[in-house]
Amino acid sequence: MRITMQNIANPAQGKSYYAWLQTDKQAFIPLGELPIHNKNIDFTYPGDNNHSNLIAYTQGIQITLETAGSTPKAPSNNIAYQANFAVTTLAEIKNILYATPDLPQKSSVVVNMFDAIKSMNDKATSVVDSIQQTKDYNLARRQSTRLIEIIDGTQYARESGDLPAALPPQLNSPIGLLSSPNQQGYLDILDKHLDNLKTAAGNNANLLQRIQNAKNGLQDLRGWLQQMRQNDVQLLKTNNLASNNNLSAALQLKQLAAYAYTGRTIPPDTAPKPTPGSAGALQTYVEVQYMAALDLQAVK
Known part of the structure; x- marks a missing residue:
């Protein structure tokens, strides 16, 4: 999975952006901290240890603000960006x-x-x-x-x-x-x-x-x-x-x-x-x- 973003504001001092995969069971899988270079993010998540096909269980993506350098187990309520698949199209995208x-x-x-x-x-x-x-x-x-x-x-x-x-x-x-x-x-x-x-x-x-x-x-x-x-x-x-x-x-x-x-x-x-x-x-x-x-x- 690749996350690319442009013209992103730097987070407040001591904070970093973290990405989360939201599953179809409403659970969240940590993808990692998102480093910013010249207001841009270009991040690649290599996948899990089982080499799972992420589309099989992905409902959406959340990006939150967390304490820099930490390894949070769950996202905070400080959501900066998010996106979700439309319910009407997700099943057919998975079929393909x-x-x-x-x-x-x-x-x-x-x-x-x-x-x-x-x-x-x-x-x-x-x-x-x-x-x-x-x-x-x-x-x-x-x-x-x-x-x-x-x-x-x-x-x-x-x-x-x-x-x-x-x-x-x-x-x-x-x-x-x-x-x-x-x-x-x-x-x-x-x-x-x-x-x-x-x-x-x-x-x-x-x-x-x-x-x-x-x-x-x-x-x-x-x-x-x-x-x-x-x-x-x-x-x-x-x-x-x-x-x-x-x-x-x-x-x-x-x-x-x-x-x-x-x-x-x-x-x-x-x-x-x-x-x-x-x-x-x-x-x-x-x-x-x-x-x-x-x-x-x-x-x-």
Whole structure:
């Protein structure tokens, strides 16, 4: 957890700002003393010893004035700043960032999506290296098999014929990035929960913009993943990975995977943005993380 504040007045002599995490059980967890540098605070809480996902039980943040150098066990009534999640949106934010009901073991859909696309980027690079440099065509087929399993899910990749019967599965992925007739993919699961959050957001302009930015990324990802599927299926079904045509397909696959992972820079921009045609998994992930940001307000 990171706390950043600007133009903060220095506390009275002998006092310091202390941060507290307010849990959904109305308990307070001490985060630590907040040092001020040039009227600014930039504080990072490394987490607890169990590496808990803080969003699982966070209701809000309080900053109080306490005796400098002390280690208070509970916050005083001298509250300087505070912020709380809206009750209407907190449950859906937790569904997206902590435990998604649609997924096995209630893992986070946005984390699973991001990890899958990061893995795809590595495998697409390996496919090109195996064809172009090491000539290890068996490894190239195994990596191409893993890619189609990540995109389709293993069962649908086999049923659809995208994964030829002669090639054994490598991952046994129960859920793909894209949806199949009998299983929603990670992109559509995330999109559904973004729609739910949008309904609950009311007139929260910042949250609505984050939702739209994330949806921009999902739309781009659908297009790039469909193209990746076409190129990957070509590689899976060929008998000659050494041909120039298939090398070209592999190079395109690698480029599409890079777009899907880190986004695409559209000149005159110098880096990808969470806008249509530019946003990839990284931009989507960041925008979703910002949905859990809280705006600290001074208590008068």
